[in-house]
Amino acid sequence: xxxxxxxxxxxxxxxxQYMARDFPVLHVGDVPRFDQxxxxxxxxxxxxxPLEFDxxxxxxxxxxxxxxxxxxxxxxxxxxxxxxxxxxxxxxxLAGPTPSARFVIxxxxxxxxxxxxLTVADNADVLLADTYEGKPLEPIHGGPLRMFIPSRxxxxxxxWCTGVEFSREDKPxxxxxxxxxxxxxxxxxxxxx
Ligand SMILES: Nc1nc2c(c(=O)[nH]1)N[C@H]1C(S)=C(S)[C@@H](COP(=O)(O)O)O[C@H]1N2
Ligand SMILES: [Mo]
Numbered sequence: 001x002x003x004x005x006x007x008x009x010x011x012x013x014x015x016x017q018y019m020a021r022d023f024p025v026l027h028v029g030d031v032p033r034f035d036q037x038x039x040x041x042x043x044x045x046x047x048x049x050p051l052e053f054d055x056x057x058x059x060x061x062x063x064x065x066x067x068x069x070x071x072x073x074x075x076x077x078x079x080x081x082x083x084x085x086x087x088x089x090x091x092x093x094l095a096g097p098t099p100s101a102r103f104v105i106x107x108x109x110x111x112x113x114x115x116x117x118l119t120v121a122d123n124a125d126v127l128l129a130d131t132y133e134g135k136p137l138e139p140i141h142g143g144p145l146r147m148f149i150p151s152r153x154x155x156x157x158x159x160w161c162t163g164v165e166f167s168r169e170d171k172p173x174x175x176x177x178x179x180x181x182x183x184x185x186x187x188x189x190x191x192x193x
Contacts, residue, residue: 012069013077014186020076023141028174029110031139032160039144045105045166048096055144059130061086066125068150070157071186083148085129088121091164101166105173106147109160113173115182116149116156118166125150128161153184153191 013019036055043051053061064087071077097118104121106114120126129148130137137143142159149156155175165171176182181190 012079014071015189016191017071017075017077017186020078023078024072024074024076025140026072026074026154027142027159028112032109034139034144040162041145042163043091043095043166044163046098046101046168047166048098049094051091051095058086058145062090063131064090064127066127066129066148066150068125070150070154073153073155073180073184073191077186082133083127083129084131084134085127085145085148087124088126088128089124091128092122095166097166100168103167103170105165105167105171106158106161107163107165108142108146108158109162111174112158112160113171114147114156114158115171115173115176116152117170120149120151123149123151128164151185153180153186155180156184 009019039055041053041058063084065082065084067080067082069077069079070081102118104116104118127148128145130145132138132141137146145161147158147161172182179192181192183190
């Protein structure tokens with residue numbers, strides 16, 4: 001018997017989510033102004049080689065494209081979004097996390113942070129994304145650069161990302177300290193603590 005369309009949708013929508021057609025915008029604070037001349041990106045903490053890039057250097061890194069569904073804790077999901085950027089695994093190769101590194105903390109504008117285990121960030125679909133649907137990522141969606149972790153609720157995907165910290169200790173971030181679940185797996189519906 002053929003699968004009914006609503007069953008296919010249910011298999012693709014995590015529990016409690018609905019399918020959005022638009023692309024909602026969600027963040028705290030103001031959209032920061034991007035200045036190519038002063039923008040810089042750092043990788044620090046438990047790594048063999050701390051890194052620092054200006055915009056030109058970061059843009060010159062090899063880019064990868066990922067197509068994935070995204071899921072926001074406020075219950076909208078969006079299917080088949082296409083992003084391009086630097087594969088997180090490429091950054092791992094460049095920086096070389098030490099054996100003590102177990103958590104990844106992304107730092108964004110206005111002091112926003114989000115934490116994931118290194119095992120979650122070390123995945124082929126995780127990007128530092130500067131491109132959405134073939135165009136430079138718009139400032140309202142985190143441009144020039146945001147973290148992209150499709151396997152977790154979208155709050156883990158830090159907008160206006162300017163740094164990645166590797167840590168032996170977990171460091172719950174902005175929303176994790178305000179009641180959101182530390183892991184945030186949409187398939188387990190891990191919304192709140
Ligand atoms: N720097 C920063 N990144 C952030 C946020 C934020 O407030 N500041 N909000 C998060 C939340 S809760 C969500 S759902 C997504 C929303 O991304 P979008 O506006 O591109 O849909 O960004 C995440 N990244
Ligand atoms: Mo969110």
